Amino acid sequence: AVVSTQSTGVKGLEILNVFKLDPDYAENEAKYALIKNEILGSDSEDDADDDDDDEDDDEDDEEGSNAMEITDATGSNMQAIRRTIYLTIQSSLTFEECIHKLGKLQFKQGQEKILVELIIECCSQERSYNKFYGLLGERYCRLKKEYIPMFVEVFQDQFEQIHRLETTKLRNVACCYAHMLYTDALPWTVFS
Secondary structure: OOOOHHHHOOOOOHHHHOOOOOOOHHHHHHHHHHHHHHHHOOHHHHHHHHHHOHHHHHHHHHHHHHHOOOOOOOOHHHHHHHHHHHHHHHHOOOHHHHHHHHHHOOOOOOOHHHHHHHHHHHHHHOOOOOHHHHHHHHHHHHHOOOHHHHHHHHHHHHHHOHHHOOHHHHHHHHHHHHHHHHOOOOOHHHHO
16 A cells, blocks of 8 residues: 555655765764674675775776677667668668668678678569669679678578579579679589
8 A cells, every 4th residue: 555645644854855064974984884894794895995996996897898798689689780781772872872881880790691681682672673782792792702602602592492482582583693693793603
């Protein structure tokens, strides 16, 4: 049951609402620390020392936070990256602009494959083939050679699941990879 102070007639002491300066603050804090140590034990001694060194405490917190790495098991970080890449691709007018915008994003190790998958996925979602995606894939393969194995791996995954794709998606993905094969951005060994 909730009891209000107004209904029970409880009145507060107004003197407690006024700040009074304690001229013996340091002495009183030292006395409090001694009593606290007696009651709580030696663990609180560190706390008393830390009160004097606020700057050291801040540095320790920063070092502690750097040492502990938090992993996101929900996948929300990956969803945010996918959303950012997708919006960047869709908002770009030319493939050069898209590469420039995507180049500003800082990908962590292993996130480059998400970019490759999204290029192919965005290509497959178009109503008809857009040369933009073929040029985008070609440029990434030419700029950074580490993208070639990723495009090959995504190609092999697409090729294994080709029977599941609709006709327009199949045509768009095939045209995108045909462009990259024709321009020698991808090696012809992807078929082996």
